[in-house]
Amino acid sequence: MTSVGEFDLPSGRGLYLRELRQYLTYEGMLEGLPTVERNKEQIEELVSEHRDNPYPGGPYLIRPTEAPIELPQDDPYPFGIPSALPRVTCIGRFDSLDPARDRSRDFSGLVVIWFQDDFAFPIDPAVVAQLLAIDWEAHAADMEY
Structure with a gap:
């Protein structure tokens, strides 16, 4: 990582964190315990909510x-098997100044969702390691300005 919000993939591609949204994972949970089943639903809803938003x-x-x-x-x-996700849900919008696949485009972007125990910054080192392992060319969308 070169500076806060900037990452260099092993391929040499630079990534830039353009937006970071964070909130308490169980914000709004008034009673009861989180469960494996509810956590699965919560993650599925989160992924669905960010499909094609803002990138295809x-x-x-x-x-x-x-x-x-x-x-x-x-x-x-x-009510299920009690289990807790990390305390903070994070949704990051990352851009690269180079397209992922289509060289006629201007840049590429990807929304990344992760969970960590504390609010960023810093981003949890285990998350950074997984972020750097993303196959950008396979997952990012090519965009135009």
Whole structure:
């Protein structure tokens, strides 16, 4: 990473974080516990919400690690398997000054969704490692100014 919000992929391609939206993952959850089932729904809704927005195609999801929520064995939770995602949901809009595939276009872009324990900055180092491993040419959309 060269400076805040700038990343160099192993291929030499530069990425620029143009927008970062963050919020508490369970903001608005008034009662009960998060569950594996609800987390799956929440992630699916998030990906669906960012499909073709603002770039054509789907966003890239960096799969979160869920943490089991331990409860007494004699009192199972009736609404699913208790499990928590990291505390903060992050949606980043990244651009590259070069197209991914179509050289007649001006630049390429991709929305990346990830979860981390604290608000950025910094972006969690494990997330940065996964961000740098994205196959940009396969996932980013080519755009015109």
